[in-house]
Amino acid sequence: MEHRGGTGSEETGRGIRQVGHWIGGRLEDTGRRTGPVFDPSAGEVIAEVRFGDAEVVHRAVQVAERAQRAWAETSLAQRAAVLFAFRERLRARTQELARVVSREHGKTVADAEGEVARGLEVVELACGVPHLAKGEFSEQVSRGVDTYSVRQPLGVVAGITPFNFPAMVPLWMCPVAVALGNAFVLKPSEKDPSASLVLAECWEEAGLPPGVFQVVQGDGEVVEAILAHPGVAAVSFVGSTPVARRVYEAAAAAGKRVQALGGAKNHMVVCPDADLDEAAAAAVSAGFGSAGERCMAVSVVVALEPVGDALVERIAKRMAEVRVGPGDRPGVEMGPLVTREHRDRVAGYLDKAAEEGARVVVDGRRHPVEGPPRGFWLGPSLVDEVRPGMAVYDDEIFGPVLAVVRVADLDDALELLRANPYGNGAAIFTRSGALARRFAREAPCGMVGVNVPIPVPVGTFPFGGWKQSLFGDTHVYGRDAVHFYSRGKVVTSRWVVAGSSEVRMAFPAAS
Numbered sequence: 001m002e003h004r005g006g007t008g009s010e011e012t013g014r015g016i017r018q019v020g021h022w023i024g025g026r027l028e029d030t031g032r033r034t035g036p037v038f039d040p041s042a043g044e045v046i047a048e049v050r051f052g053d054a055e056v057v058h059r060a061v062q063v064a065e066r067a068q069r070a071w072a073e074t075s076l077a078q079r080a081a082v083l084f085a086f087r088e089r090l091r092a093r094t095q096e097l098a099r100v101v102s103r104e105h106g107k108t109v110a111d112a113e114g115e116v117a118r119g120l121e122v123v124e125l126a127c128g129v130p131h132l133a134k135g136e137f138s139e140q141v142s143r144g145v146d147t148y149s150v151r152q153p154l155g156v157v158a159g160i161t162p163f164n165f166p167a168m169v170p171l172w173m174c175p176v177a178v179a180l181g182n183a184f185v186l187k188p189s190e191k192d193p194s195a196s197l198v199l200a201e202c203w204e205e206a207g208l209p210p211g212v213f214q215v216v217q218g219d220g221e222v223v224e225a226i227l228a229h230p231g232v233a234a235v236s237f238v239g240s241t242p243v244a245r246r247v248y249e250a251a252a253a254a255g256k257r258v259q260a261l262g263g264a265k266n267h268m269v270v271c272p273d274a275d276l277d278e279a280a281a282a283a284v285s286a287g288f289g290s291a292g293e294r295c296m297a298v299s300v301v302v303a304l305e306p307v308g309d310a311l312v313e314r315i316a317k318r319m320a321e322v323r324v325g326p327g328d329r330p331g332v333e334m335g336p337l338v339t340r341e342h343r344d345r346v347a348g349y350l351d352k353a354a355e356e357g358a359r360v361v362v363d364g365r366r367h368p369v370e371g372p373p374r375g376f377w378l379g380p381s382l383v384d385e386v387r388p389g390m391a392v393y394d395d396e397i398f399g400p401v402l403a404v405v406r407v408a409d410l411d412d413a414l415e416l417l418r419a420n421p422y423g424n425g426a427a428i429f430t431r432s433g434a435l436a437r438r439f440a441r442e443a444p445c446g447m448v449g450v451n452v453p454i455p456v457p458v459g460t461f462p463f464g465g466w467k468q469s470l471f472g473d474t475h476v477y478g479r480d481a482v483h484f485y486s487r488g489k490v491v492t493s494r495w496v497v498a499g500s501s502e503v504r505m506a507f508p509a510a511s
């Protein structure tokens with residue numbers, strides 16, 4: 001099948017690729033302001049993204065409103081057919097989409113393929129929409145009276161997504177929203193905007209009518225316009241905690257349904273009985289995969305003494321072997337950070353950690369790099385003897401820096417988790433079922449891993465954190481998504497038999 005090469009964008013006379021919006025099935029590059037899109041490995045600008053504004057958002061919502069009315073009238077079978085076709089288009093274009101993600105984000109192509117695969121799980125969930133959308137029916141709730149419930153679409157819903165998963169996070173949202181009969185307006189991160197247009201092309205190729213999936217590029221100005229627009233019924237947000245809180249408050253104040261997922265500081269607890277080689281390998285994979293730019297990255301290893309020394313030694317040894325370079329180079333395991341500013345901010349925590357009394361065991365600034373010198377490189381770092389109150393512990397760093405906190409026992413480890421403002425994921429490494437069970441019950445977070453360092457649930461279970469990692473109640477995807485992207489209606493019906501009508505003024509009770 002023909003498509004536009006996965007960039008969804010055009011060269012202009014200025015010779016730089018323009019990344020535009022996708023409205024009503026067409027690319028457009030309106031908008032006064034633009035932003036640079038980098039290749040983080042080369043440290044160079046490779047495209048320019050058009051920033052929408054309130055006018056572009058308004059037009060996108062109006063077109064979506066019209067398209068949604070017709071889309072909601074299609075049968076469940078027709079919608080499921082589009083979802084199945086979307087799955088096939090995504091599978092066919094996975095390699096290409098992964099390269100688009102890798103080029104603008106910096107993560108390795110293999111890692112980007114993984115994010116598409118995790119997104120596909122949600123598409124597969126949405127393929128079951130005829131089953132997911134089922135209501136309930138009770139016959140004879142009162143004499144001659146039946147009651148049934150249905151789920152109906154909300155209308156136009158919006159998704160606002162972060163830079164770190166430019167394919168997967170939109171795919172956490174749009175498949176179920178669209179399958180249930182809504183139109184979806186996506187506002188991707190301005191740092192890596194092109195993946196959104198590959199998704200738009202896949203939807204079009206799958207036969208989704210124009211206007212049901214829209215993309216408006218931009219920054220906070222577009223977000224504010226979405227939050228203020230009366231035509232947007234619900235907002236799904238994923239990003240940092242301060243913005244998540246702002247989105248939650250503004251959307252709720254405007255009467256919208258909202259789920260806003262924020263930042264994280266995920267702890268991995270290693271018990272004395274754990275397989276330390278296994279735990280060290282898991283800490284390196286989960287701490288430095290995607291350069292630590294994952295909301296489910298492990299950022300704190302909690303070592304239950306006496307394992308601290310042995311664990312730190314094993315982690316440091318494995319870190320030395322991590323190959324850092326451009327994401328499309330074979331054998332590379334870790335790419336650059338997303339921008340120069342972010343790299344510098346993350347590196348700054350190493351100096352601060354030393355000043356605050358922690359021990360920098362491995363300084364990622366000295367790690368060998370196989371890429372162009374102007375790339376936004378930072379190798380993996382390990383900081384031991386970290387305590388709450390130090391910036392390296394308190395802040396979400398969102399980079400390849402692993403902090404080690406040493407504690408006496410599981411009580412202390414759980415206390416640490418309870419005091420932390422975030423509650424996304426946590427993991428325990430142990431051979432004891434009793435310790436694991438206690439941890440799973442008591443860890444104050446939304447997702448727990450037992451000998452699994454990044455416990456991202458599969459598509460059939462919901463994803464979401466507690467505390468400042470999620471504002472709202474429903475989590476994303478799984479059955480929660482069916483609830484979030486539809487509203488309930490309960491119908492109570494009685495079919496009168498001729499000649500049986502009577503006036504009853506008392507409040508009706510079941511009889």
Ligand code: NAD
Pocket residue numbers: 160161162163164165169187188189190218219220221223224238239240241243244246261262263264294295396398424465469
């Ligand atoms: P971010 O909060 O800077 O941006 C997220 C989205 O909000 C983007 O689309 C951006 O354009 C928009 N935005 C940014 N500033 C805004 C503002 N002031 N007003 C309105 N909108 C604004 O996040 P990011 O840097 O793109 O992504 C990294 C963050 O996302 C990390 O904190 C990470 O933990 C978090 N994250 C969380 C999850 C989760 O499931 N909880 C998943 C992925 C990422």
